[in-house]
Amino acid sequence: MLAIYCRTSKNKVDGTDYSIETQQQGGLKLAIQLGLEHRFYVDEGMSGTLAIEDRPSLADMMSDLKKGTITDIYCIDQSRIERNSIVWDMFSAECLNHKCKYHPNGIEFDLTNDESVFNSKLMSLVNSYYAKITSRKVKLANYNKTLKGKTHGMKPYGYQRDENNDYQIFEEEAQYVRKMYDLSLQGIGTYTIANILNEEEAPTKFNRFKGRIKRKNEFTKKITEFEKSNVKWRGNVIHDMLRNPINKGIRIWNKNDVERRVEVKLNVQIISDDLWDKVNENLSKNIKNVGKKAEYHYLLNGLIICGHCGNEFLGKKRLRGNDNSYKCKGKRPPHKDCPDSRAISLPKVENFIIQHLFKTKNLKDLLIDAPKSNLxxxxxxxxxxxxxxxxxxxxxxxxxxxxxxxxxxxxxxxxxxxxxxxxxxxxxxxxxxxxxxxxxxxxENETRNSRTKTLIETYTDDIQFDEIKRLVHSLIESIKIHHSKQNKFGYYFIVIKYRNYSEESTFTTDWKGLKWYWHTHYREKALNEEQLAEDIEMLKANYERKGIPFNEEDLIDYEGNTTVSGMIGESVDLNPKELVLFD
Missing domain, CATH: 1.10.287 (Helix Hairpins)
Known part of the structure; x- marks a missing residue:
């Protein structure tokens, strides 16, 4: 197989770098010439100075090379692979070890030839030198702009640039910067300030830009896109802005480098030096009083979905208090747009899931004996x-x-x-x-059911949190929670969807969350002849087990197992004194 490696730099101006499409076309052309299957490995917006492990697609390509699935590698030129001589040495060594041919710009390069190797190392040094020089030039240009009080890059919130590239106060935003400092000085917390600004529909830094922002969920790894125009204020953003000296007219260069740190006083400032100092003195006191931030484990983040609005439930634990819960994002600031949902006890729902998956024999039997998935x-x-x-x-x-x-x-x-x-x-x-x-x-059954059996039987009471989380996320695709309030009481309806199965289970519990009634186990009826035959065999086995004579007439109009099976008398009971707590 031919590996086609493509890379673009992060900060290249349009037209000054090979496009991904151009690089891919060159690789496809070579794949046709060689009559080889191909696979693209694309690192978009990444520097060639980064190590192999810091470039996901390059790391994947090197892994596939070691597995022996790659026989040839194409890139449009050597600088795509590296602007770092160490990377080049590792790349060329692996190609030689695994007898993989290298084709820069479609021309086979002999890595065993001494003269070629010398030239490639020389080119690698040139690439590395070029990257360093380019970086140095950019930093020097920005440094000189900073010394002169000129703008470069994205402007801070509350400022704009004038015709001479000087900082100028942008009153439409600056008014909200002043409000942040005034509210903070009154002792109002940053998250409350964010809520106030959102209620007033104060524009954020992103609201004036078109386009979308991509965010990867740290639990599910799913990428969600948001319109920049819809980005709202958050407490951590307010905190960083209150700490930023740019608001009192001080531009800092190399803030993390003590020896090269430079502070430049601008000719404009949004707030006074005195107000900035007072607010930050209060912030420092508050941080000292809060203590060290605790790190918590959340077993079900990324799995629970709100049955009312479709948002995900996220776990929230507190160092003090008993209000540890999973709560719909629609109930959390800055949204608060899901009035019908209700938070659910975190330790109880986590322990319920552990009991249901790993200690309920009926579930194991239902999944392992399940007919082929309709999915x-x-x-x-x-x-x-x-x-x-x-x-x-x-x-x-x-x-x-x-x-x-x-x-x-x-x-x-x-x-x-x-x-x-x-x-x-x-x-x-x-x-x-x-x-x-x-x-x-x-x-399908051949691997799915045996894999499920292994996952369930892997659990023991003494395994670590990360392993339990892996098992849970391997067995469950989603948990949908719907809340129903009745006078002074209420109930949760929980629907568990199992991964790679059409099966679903429905539970209910009250606000106490100690007894979880298993009402139904759902499976679609047979959709093909093979599935129908499996259901008929299961039906005959059930008759035999109950001692009921089986009659072929029972199969008239039979379409497979019933859609919903009642789980009468089945429940998961929790003892509040025996709950597993991960923190």
Whole structure:
């Protein structure tokens, strides 16, 4: 397989760097010439001076190289791989160790030739030197701008730049900066200040920009996009702004370098020196009184979803007090737009999940004996469709080969381009088919049920938190919580969706959260002949176990197991004195 490595730098001006698309096209061209399957490894917006482990796609490529799945590597030039001589030495050594061919700009480079190796090392030094010089020039330019009181980069909140690149107060934002300091001096906390500004619809720094912001969930690793125009104030942002001396007109360069730190007084400032000093003195006292911030473990972050608004529930623990809970994001500042949901006790819901997954025998039997997941059916249908598409592509390639062998047509550029593009489509389709086959296998009985059995049986009462969390997140796809208030009491309805299964379980509990009633276990009816046959066998086994004679007439109009099974008498009971606490 040909690995196509592409990289762009973070701060390159448009038109001054190879685009990812340009780099990919060069790699595809080589893949066609060599008749190899290919895979893209893309590090976008990353410096070539970074180490291998700090560039995710380069690290993945080196890992695949060590596994023996890569035979050739393409990049548009050596500077894409590195601007760091250590990286180059490691890269070239691994290529030699695994007999992998290297093709900068599509031309094979002999890593065993002494002269070539010397030239590559020389080029590596040039790349490293170029990166350092470029970085030094940028820093020097910004340093000179700082000394002159000029702006560079993103302007601080409350300021704008004038026609001479000087700082100028932007009153539309500066009024809110002054308000932050006034409120803080009154003893109001930063999170309360954020709520006040959000209620007044005060614009944030991002609100004047178009586009979206991407954030990765630290628990689920899912990437969510937000409109910049919708970004709200948060307490930690307010705190950082109150600490920033730019608001009293002091611009700092190299703030973390004691020897090279430079402070420049601007000709404008939003607040007085005296107000800044008073507010920050109060902040320092508050921080000292708070004490060291505690680090907590949250077993279910990333799994629980609000049944009312669809937001996720997040855990919140306090050093003092008993209000440790999972609460909907729609109930937390700055949102507060989900009035119907209710927080749920953190230790109780975590212990309920542990009991249900690892200590309830019925669940283990239900999942391990479950028929083939309906979730795999659309994937299998897609796989069949893609395989048929591949057969047609193979026939198309054969036809084009025959046409190109014809002396009258061998120079026809149209046929040549069709042949090349069809081969590229075939390579991509093969990769897609491989991915689909893996996904189908994960969801079907052969590996799914044995994997589930292993996960459940791995749990013991003395394993560490990180391992318990891995097991829980491997078995559960989501936990949806819906709250229903009735006079002075209320109930939670909990729906657990199991990973790689169509199965779901429904529970209810009251506000005390000590007894969790297992009401139903849900599975869709059989959707194909194979699944129906499995359900018939299970039906016969149930009759035999209960001593009831089985009659073939019982199968008339039978469509498989019932959609919902009642779990009468089943419950998970918690002893408040025996709850597992992770902190």
């Amino acid at each position: 795999s059916i659309p994937l299998r249908e897609k796989l069949i469709s893609k395989k048929k598409e591949l057969v047609q592509l193979e026939k198309q390639v054969e036809r084009l080969v025959k046409l190109l062998r014809d002396p009258d047509l061998e120079d026809d550029e149209t046929f040549k381009e069709d042949y090349k593009s069809t081969k590229v489509k075939r390579v991509k389709l093969n990769l897609e088919i491989d991915d689909l086959q893996i996904k189908v296998l994960e969801m």
